[in-house]
Amino acid sequence: MKIVKFGGSSVGSGQSIHNVLNILQNKYTSGEKFIVVSSAMVGVTNILTELAETASKGNDFKKGLIEIEQRHFTVIKEMITVKNQNPAFTQIKIFINELEDLLQGVCSLRELSLQSKDLILSYGEKCSTFLLSQIAQQYFSESLYVDASTLIKTDSNFGNARVHTSVTEHLLQEFYKKHSNQVLFFTGFIASNENNRITTLGRGGSDYTAAILAAALNAEEIELWSDVDGMLTADPRVVKKAFSLSELSYTEAMELSYFGAKVIYPPAMIPAFRKKIPIVLKNTFNPSFKGTRIEEHTHKNTYPIRGISSIDEISLINITGSGMIGKIGFSGKLFSLLAREQINVILITQSSSEHSITFAIEPKDVQKAKQLFNSEFELELETNKLNPLVVEENLCVLAIVGENMKQTPGISGKLFQALGRNGINIHAIAQGSSEYNISVIIKRKNISKALNAVHDAFFTQLTKTLHVFSIGTGNIGSTLLRQIEAQSNFLRKNNGIEVKISGIANSRKMVIDEEGIDLTQWEERINGGEPSDMETFIQKIKFLNLSNCIFVDNTASPVTGTYYKELFESNVSVVTCNKIANSSSYKEYKDLKDTARRRGVDFFYETNVGAGLPIIRTLKDLMTSGDRIIRIEAIVSGTISYIFNHFIGDISFYEVVKKAHKLGYTEPDPREDLSGKDFMRKMMILARDAGYKMEENDIKLGAILPESCMNASSIDEFYEELKKSDSYFNELKEKAEMENKVLRYIGKLENGKASVSLELVDASHPFYNLTGSDNIISFTTERYKFNPLVIKGPGAGAEVTAAGVFADLINVGSN
Numbered sequence: 001m002k003i004v005k006f007g008g009s010s011v012g013s014g015q016s017i018h019n020v021l022n023i024l025q026n027k028y029t030s031g032e033k034f035i036v037v038s039s040a041m042v043g044v045t046n047i048l049t050e051l052a053e054t055a056s057k058g059n060d061f062k063k064g065l066i067e068i069e070q071r072h073f074t075v076i077k078e079m080i081t082v083k084n085q086n087p088a089f090t091q092i093k094i095f096i097n098e099l100e101d102l103l104q105g106v107c108s109l110r111e112l113s114l115q116s117k118d119l120i121l122s123y124g125e126k127c128s129t130f131l132l133s134q135i136a137q138q139y140f141s142e143s144l145y146v147d148a149s150t151l152i153k154t155d156s157n158f159g160n161a162r163v164h165t166s167v168t169e170h171l172l173q174e175f176y177k178k179h180s181n182q183v184l185f186f187t188g189f190i191a192s193n194e195n196n197r198i199t200t201l202g203r204g205g206s207d208y209t210a211a212i213l214a215a216a217l218n219a220e221e222i223e224l225w226s227d228v229d230g231m232l233t234a235d236p237r238v239v240k241k242a243f244s245l246s247e248l249s250y251t252e253a254m255e256l257s258y259f260g261a262k263v264i265y266p267p268a269m270i271p272a273f274r275k276k277i278p279i280v281l282k283n284t285f286n287p288s289f290k291g292t293r294i295e296e297h298t299h300k301n302t303y304p305i306r307g308i309s310s311i312d313e314i315s316l317i318n319i320t321g322s323g324m325i326g327k328i329g330f331s332g333k334l335f336s337l338l339a340r341e342q343i344n345v346i347l348i349t350q351s352s353s354e355h356s357i358t359f360a361i362e363p364k365d366v367q368k369a370k371q372l373f374n375s376e377f378e379l380e381l382e383t384n385k386l387n388p389l390v391v392e393e394n395l396c397v398l399a400i401v402g403e404n405m406k407q408t409p410g411i412s413g414k415l416f417q418a419l420g421r422n423g424i425n426i427h428a429i430a431q432g433s434s435e436y437n438i439s440v441i442i443k444r445k446n447i448s449k450a451l452n453a454v455h456d457a458f459f460t461q462l463t464k465t466l467h468v469f470s471i472g473t474g475n476i477g478s479t480l481l482r483q484i485e486a487q488s489n490f491l492r493k494n495n496g497i498e499v500k501i502s503g504i505a506n507s508r509k510m511v512i513d514e515e516g517i518d519l520t521q522w523e524e525r526i527n528g529g530e531p532s533d534m535e536t537f538i539q540k541i542k543f544l545n546l547s548n549c550i551f552v553d554n555t556a557s558p559v560t561g562t563y564y565k566e567l568f569e570s571n572v573s574v575v576t577c578n579k580i581a582n583s584s585s586y587k588e589y590k591d592l593k594d595t596a597r598r599r600g601v602d603f604f605y606e607t608n609v610g611a612g613l614p615i616i617r618t619l620k621d622l623m624t625s626g627d628r629i630i631r632i633e634a635i636v637s638g639t640i641s642y643i644f645n646h647f648i649g650d651i652s653f654y655e656v657v658k659k660a661h662k663l664g665y666t667e668p669d670p671r672e673d674l675s676g677k678d679f680m681r682k683m684m685i686l687a688r689d690a691g692y693k694m695e696e697n698d699i700k701l702g703a704i705l706p707e708s709c710m711n712a713s714s715i716d717e718f719y720e721e722l723k724k725s726d727s728y729f730n731e732l733k734e735k736a737e738m739e740n741k742v743l744r745y746i747g748k749l750e751n752g753k754a755s756v757s758l759e760l761v762d763a764s765h766p767f768y769n770l771t772g773s774d775n776i777i778s779f780t781t782e783r784y785k786f787n788p789l790v791i792k793g794p795g796a797g798a799e800v801t802a803a804g805v806f807a808d809l810i811n812v813g814s815n
């Protein structure tokens with residue numbers, strides 16, 4: 001026989017009762033034996049509490065009473081055939097009249113005792129359970145309404161009565177002997193004392209009723225039906241990837257509930273725990289959900305922990321001082337003091353030097369704790385043996401729970417790593433000696449980010465979700481979004497990575513959606529977004545405080561880089577193809593790198609040099625492995641490379657430049673390329689990454705263009721001047737052809753000196769054979785002294801650049 005308990009939402013309306021009846025009918029037809037326990041309709045207990053208070057102040061309570069009556073009457077009309085409605089109407093009316101008399105009494109006396117309050121509240125369960133039994137009578141004629149207050153006997157602790165187990169069990173067993181062939185509908189929550197006065201069973205009262213019945217009647221199982229899919233790995237309102245647990249142990253259920261999972265209230269289940277009766281949490285609104293099974297022994301858990309829970313708001317008290325050292329009984333005295341004043345201590349940690357004790361309490365208790373401490377330890381404070389108590393506010397507890405933790409090393413490492421990587425500072429740590437839970441205290445504002453990051457670390461097949469904010473939707477930016485969209489399934493399946501684009505901006509508009517923007521529709525989303533404002537965009541990123549957060553800069557703007565530092569400080573990583581920040585002053589470059597390192601976030605800019613070619617990464621590997629750069633020779637302008645590779649035959653220089661622009665090789669402003677400025681920036685970044693403190697003025701920049709083009713004041717004017725300079729470029733070309741050479745714009749870095757110059761090179765030069773938009777870079781180092789390390793390939797273009805940005809993005813957080 002099973003005990004089947006329905007919570008308030010399950011009996012809250014005709015529709016939900018319909019579901020309940022379906023569930024019961026299925027059991028009945030398959031021959032299952034069961035006893036039903038019912039809560040009051042959802043919200044009714046609250047209304048009754050309010051009515052009792054209202055009446056006790058002498059105010060009018062009729063409206064609320066009518067509401068309760070109507071809710072039950074509506075269900076009668078919806079769920080019982082007209083010819084059978086009368087008995088139900090009559091009995092509900094009787095209950096409501098009794099309730100009215102009681103409230104009237106309270107109103108006249110202006111007094112509400114706990115005893116009268118329990119009596120008033122009992123009508124919630126009486127009405128709902130009676131109604132359910134009446135509706136059920138249409139399906140099982142032998143159904144019987146049972147007022148459990150006649151059978152469950154308690155002490156007189158009204159509001160939170162404790163059960164007299166042996167007398168109750170005896171009464172229940174005798175009753176069941178006589179009625180075991182009927183379908184019984186027990187009121188939850190209510191009982192009575194020795195004088196037959198109604199009592200209630202406190203928080204989780206109906207679950208308690210179910211557990212008492214199960215224990216008394218040796219039920220094989222208890223089903224608790226509510227409106228959620230059992231116990232989840234974390235609060236699904238905060239952690240979207242939380243999922244239902246199929247099973248957990250009594251201990252785990254206790255630990256998880258203690259830390260905030262509100263699905264069951266374990267103290268109410270103790271009678272069942274004692275008799276080792278399994279409890280199954282089911283969902284009335286999703287009967288196909290198999291349920292979360294809670295029992296003594298569970299199967300081996302696939303995951304190292306069972307769930308993550310939190311306590312929303314706590315304060316941390318820190319006590320320090322030499323007076324505690326070796327003083328036996330100090331903590332005993334401290335905590336019994338707190339206990340005496342009913343201050344609940346949530347967790348405690350003590351340093352092994354005994355110099356400090358830290359404990360967490362609810363914020364409401366802080367003042368009281370302070371006063372107690374100050375008066376009890378007045379002498380120690382005066383003699384400086386103890387320091388004044390320090391309180392840290394706005395904190396919360398995050399706890400990971402699971403019996404498996406005991407046998408698995410590395411759990412706390414994983415927890416701290418997930419928090420650390422997201423810049424979440426841990427204020428205190430406590431591990432119960434049971435090793436069933438590890439609790440950390442963190443800032444409240446970080447709780448959502450922390451829960452998600454920790455959930456990802458322990459549960460998701462996905463190793464991580466990257467929250468990306470991408471600015472710039474031009475040539476590179478739009479290509480990147482397309483590549484991410486095309487690759488997302490692969491990444492999810494093969495790499496366990498989900499890339500969520502949580503924000504997109506360009507110079508006109510911006511859109512932020514923490515749930516992730518559907519990349520098949522990003523253009524519509526951004527066009528429908530708000531006007532672009534970088535400051536607002538950055539503040540929103542900081543406010544959302546998402547885990548694994550990355551800012552991607554695909555603009556050529558000088559403004560965006562000014563936010564990188566602020567982003568690093570907020571633990572946001574930056575991936576950029578924009579070279580402006582890294583090629584501004586050395587001080588700024590250094591500051592960005594130091595800040596990123598200090599905050600433990602990534603700053604990746606592979607595409608700053610040679611687009612997707614692995615140049616920055618290679619240089620970094622050389623440097624970190626202890627090599628020394630002797631010389632760098634490079635062609636790192638895709639545009640100029642393309643131009644010289646295609647400035648052959650009849651085509652004019654102007655036309656080749658236009659083509660390079662069309663192919664997406666040039667900067668948004670092609671003057672940046674042809675003036676050599678873009679090249680110079682790249683050389684400066686290389687020099688800096690190679691360890692040189694280089695500024696823009698330190699680089700000797702040879703010109704490609706005649707003065708007139710250099711002086712053009714707009715892009716259009718620039719192109720006009722290019723057209724006019726045909727003969728200048730043709731002369732260059734002819735000279736090269738005559739000497740059997742090619743034009744190459746080459747950068748050099750040697751002994752900390754850098755230059756970029758236009759050269760004529762013959763076939764013996766390693767840079768002679770280039771095609772397309774090829775870049776080539778040759779590193780001569782201590783280790784690659786005689787044969788330099790050479791990287792060559794397309795160094796510009798949307799596809800290869802976006803791919804380089806993409807690779808940086810995926811690598812964030814992987815070191």
Ligand SMILES: NC(=O)C1=CN([C@@H]2O[C@H](COP(=O)(O)OP(=O)(O)OC[C@H]3O[C@@H](n4cnc5c(N)ncnc54)[C@H](O)[C@@H]3O)[C@@H](O)[C@H]2O)C=CC1
Nearest residue numbers: 472473474475476506507555556557577578668796797801
């Ligand atoms: N084309 C290539 O082969 C390579 C380009 N890059 C770099 O890629 C970056 C982007 O180049 P393209 O995509 O060709 O430029 P683009 O002109 O096509 O696109 C720039 C985008 O940035 C947006 N933008 C500009 N200022 C902004 C601001 N203040 N706030 C928000 N959005 C802003 C624009 O609205 C536009 O969507 C440049 O920094 C360039 O140096 C780097 C390596 C190779």
Ligand SMILES: N[C@@H](CC=O)C(=O)O
Nearest residue numbers: 637638639665666667
């Ligand atoms: N405009 C640049 C693009 C890469 O940084 C180039 O031509 O190399």
Ligand code: NA
Nearest residue numbers: 606609611613
């Ligand atoms: Na690169």
